Amino acid sequence: MARYDIAILGTGPAGVSAAITATIRNKKIILIGSADLSAKMVKAHEIQNYPGLPHIKGEDMAAAFKAHLDSMGIGITEDRINAVYAMGDYFMLQGGAGMYEASTVILASGVSTSRMLPGEDEYLGRGVSYCATCDAPLYRGKKAIVIGYTEEEEAEARFLSEVCEEVLYFPMYKTDASENAGMPDAERFGARTRVIPEKPVAIEPGETMMNKVVRTAEGNTYKTDGVFVLRQSVAPDKLVPGIKVENNHVAVDRQMATSLPGCFAAGDVTGTPYQYIKSAGEGNVAALSAVAYLDKMKRA
Numbered sequence: 358m359a360r361y362d363i364a365i366l367g368t369g370p371a372g373v374s375a376a377i378t379a380t381i382r383n384k385k386i387i388l389i390g391s392a393d394l395s396a397k398m399v400k401a402h403e404i405q406n407y408p409g410l411p412h413i414k415g416e417d418m419a420a421a422f423k424a425h426l427d428s429m430g431i432g433i434t435e436d437r438i439n440a441v442y443a444m445g446d447y448f449m450l451q452g453g454a455g456m457y458e459a460s461t462v463i464l465a466s467g468v469s470t471s472r473m474l475p476g477e478d479e480y481l482g483r484g485v486s487y488c489a490t491c492d493a494p495l496y497r498g499k500k501a502i503v504i505g506y507t508e509e510e511e512a513e514a515r516f517l518s519e520v521c522e523e524v525l526y527f528p529m530y531k532t533d534a535s536e537n538a539g540m541p542d543a544e545r546f547g548a549r550t551r552v553i554p555e556k557p558v559a560i561e562p563g564e565t566m567m568n569k570v571v572r573t574a575e576g577n578t579y580k581t582d583g584v585f586v587l588r589q590s591v592a593p594d595k596l597v598p599g600i601k602v603e604n605n606h607v608a609v610d611r612q613m614a615t616s617l618p619g620c621f622a623a624g625d626v627t628g629t630p631y632q633y634i635k636s637a638g639e640g641n642v643a644a645l646s647a648v649a650y651l652d653k654m655k656r657a
Contacts, residue, residue, distance in 0.1 A: 374637040489514075500581050503587060
């Protein structure tokens with residue numbers, strides 16, 4: 358497996374800035390995230406405080422960022438990282454599409470805006486999962502529940518429907534307002550998927566250690582062999598076991614270093630203010646700090 362110098366998670370202003378700076382410093386990087394960059398940025402009506410780009414629309418800023426990456430030959434690996442493990446002198450990253458290794462990591466994955474469901478943290482790894490691709494084989498021929506927070510999670514439901522006996526899909530968004538509205542359910546969600554238009558409020562224990570029960574706001578309960586909670590971003594302490602978190606944000610110093618040697622963070626994941634210019638600046642600092650860390654390790 359190829360080992361990168363720096364793995365950068367996130368393609369918002371922080372991740373893009375970090376990728377550009379690290380590439381200028383001749384480091385072997387992998388930039389992981391959405392090829393469409395930050396959905397939050399793209400949807401911004403107007404950005405007024407980014408130097409040199411006055412009154413720019415979010416979609417135009419995203420286009421400028423993408424053009425900058427393209428001009429430097431920086432590609433984007435479209436994947437979602439579900440876990441980052443510190444392995445001593447390198448990091449192992451678990452993604453939906455595969456595993457990656459890097460000597461250093463920069464977390465620029467944004468902030469998780471949705472609260473964890475009661476029981477989600479307690480049963481994580483024991484009937485609750487954040488990665489359908491990773492854990493689907495455990496539920497072959499069984500029943501699974503998917504709680505999807507964005508339209509992108511419909512692809513995961515389709516994949517699970519190929520493996521599981523039945524999939525119950527709970528959309529935490531308006532399905533009739535999506536671009537796939539009107540598409541037959543079997544095609545959109547999977548042949549073995551049944552859409553439940555209810556709001557899950559808790560994950561409770563089932564008859565065995567792995568079985569679970571999902572309770573909804575409508576007062577119904579659904580038994581399942583496993584629950585997949587799929588969001589765009591994972592809480593930082595779940596994404597990186599052992600990392601220091603303060604108020605649901607990654608704790609960093611002035612060099613954007615986290616509590617784990619070789620792991621840095623930038624952007625919204627480090628806390629307020631949630632500003633594009635702040636994120637881009639932190640991405641630059643994080644990249645320079647990662648470069649300095651790599652050089653120090655090389656000398657050692």
